[in-house]
Amino acid sequence: DIQMTQSPSSLSASVGDRVTITCRASQSISTYLNWYQQKPGKAPNLLIYAASSLQTGVPSRFSGSGSGTEFTLTISSLQPEDFATYYCQQSYRNLLTFGGGTKVEIK
C-alpha cells in the first residue's frame, strides 16, 4: 500500500499568515493527489484535486503543487474560516489512502 505522510501534524497561525502543509508519498503517485478540509462534526470538503486543480467554489487563496512523491497545500492568507484539519489523499492505486491530517489552529 502507498503510505501518505503529512507534516506538520499541527500548526498555530494568525489570520493573514501564509500557511504551507506538506504531504509525502511512499512511492511516486504522479499527480494523483487530493486535498480536503474538515471542520469538527462535518464531512470533509474537497479543496484541490489532481495536485493543483482548484475544486469549483473553493477560494483562490488555496493552491496545491507537486508531483511524484512530494506535494504542498498553500493557503496564501489565512482567514478565520480556514481553521480546520487538512488531509491529503492519493488516488493513484485502487487501495486509496489518506495522510494523517494537519490541524491548523489559531495563534
Place this chain on the structure above:
Amino acid sequence: EVQLVESGGGLVQPGGSLRLSCAASGFTVSSNYLSWVRQAPGKGLEWVSIIYSAGTTYYADSVKGRFTISRHNSKNTVYLQMNSLRAEDTAVYYCARDRDYGTGFDIWGQGTMVTVSS
C-alpha cells in the same frame, strides 16, 4: 440537488453484523465511483472500500474478508455489509463520490455512526 444520505448505523456487539446504505440523488451511482470512508472518534480519515462504475471492488486490508460493498442500480443506492465487527471498527462511516479516476471525493454524505461494543 446532488447529495448522498447514509443510514443504517447503530450499536452492535463484537462479532455482529450491520448493513449501511448510501442513497444518492442528483446523479447515477452506476456511472460514478463510490467509496466508504470512516473516521474513528478523534482520529483521521481511513478509506474503507470502493465500487467502480464497472462494478469492480476494492477493500482496505483492515476490512478485507469482513466487509462487502455493493450497489442497487434501480434504487440508486450503495451498501456496505459489515460482518465480524470489532471494537476498532467503531467510527463515523461516510460515503463519498469520485466522478472519475483521480478527481477526488467531491460529494460526501453526512455520515452514520457505528459503535461496536458489548
